[in-house]
Amino acid sequence: MTQTPSPIPLAELHCHIEGAAPTDLVRELAHRNGQDITGLINGENGYIWSDFDSFLSAYDRVASVFTRAEDYSNLAYAYASGLAAQGAIYSETFSSTDHAEQAGVEPMAYLNALADGIKRAEVDHGIVSRMIPTGVRHFGTQAINRAADIAIEAAKTNPLIAGFGIAGSEVAGSLLDANDAFARCAGAGLGLTAHAGEWTGPPTIRDAISLGVTRIGHGVRAAEDEALMAEIAAKGITLEVCPVSNVVLNAVDGLDAHPAKQLHNAGIKLTANSDDPPHFHTTLAKDVETMVHLLGGDETAMRAMLTRNALNAAFVDEPTRQKLLGKLETALASA
């Protein structure tokens, strides 16, 4: 696929690595494994599903073809390289040790393999990436605590592990069940983010804030509560907004009903992200374009703001952050 990279560098904070698997890699691995993937891939390199349940099942079918540690290295490499081709200079991906274990790959081998792919993409394409292991909310508190323990242990030797997050069903249990896990990860120096306010309303977003997060995955339903928007803005919490995902999954009632502009006007820092790109038939570039359309105003300024917000909220060491911000400013100076 040929594409013109964005003249303003892009940066992404919210993408699930298994959900980002390119269809050609999945086809190749399924063939190797002898797995039947009939009905999974459409003619446009996207995955086929029709409602939220069939999306989750397509997601699990895609994840199930990654059965060897080296497969994850190739996945991380393919995704980061594809982002670099779009003009991205930085990427953070969620990694689910639970999904890897279900596919038969031991958590540490999984995280090390992802790191290997990330490093190769940086050498070949200059894109810097970090990983955020996540607990899966509908797997329960014990699983979340275990995922946190693995993240803390892995981060001791794997500097690309920069944060901890929680994903999965927003209606399973309470986000507060992750309180211990988040406190321990914060103590270990990991950045914190939680999916909230995509399907459930302001109370879940308040729960996420009480966990000490500096970012919220989605968070778009904060727009229903003026006081909450003011609190998010005052605390400088960044929202990882995924506009195409919101529309495709019907989390919002069509693009015109997306509250991005309202959140922006309330002083909240927004970023644009692709979530599970081949499932939602999107790319980071398309999500950035969608977000710029929603926000209006000067296009270059809006693109720069989205990237700057992402880099400022990134779970990355300070020297690397400054280097990336410098790249953005250099590109802007010549734009």
Ligand SMILES: [Zn+2]
């Ligand atoms: Zn997500």
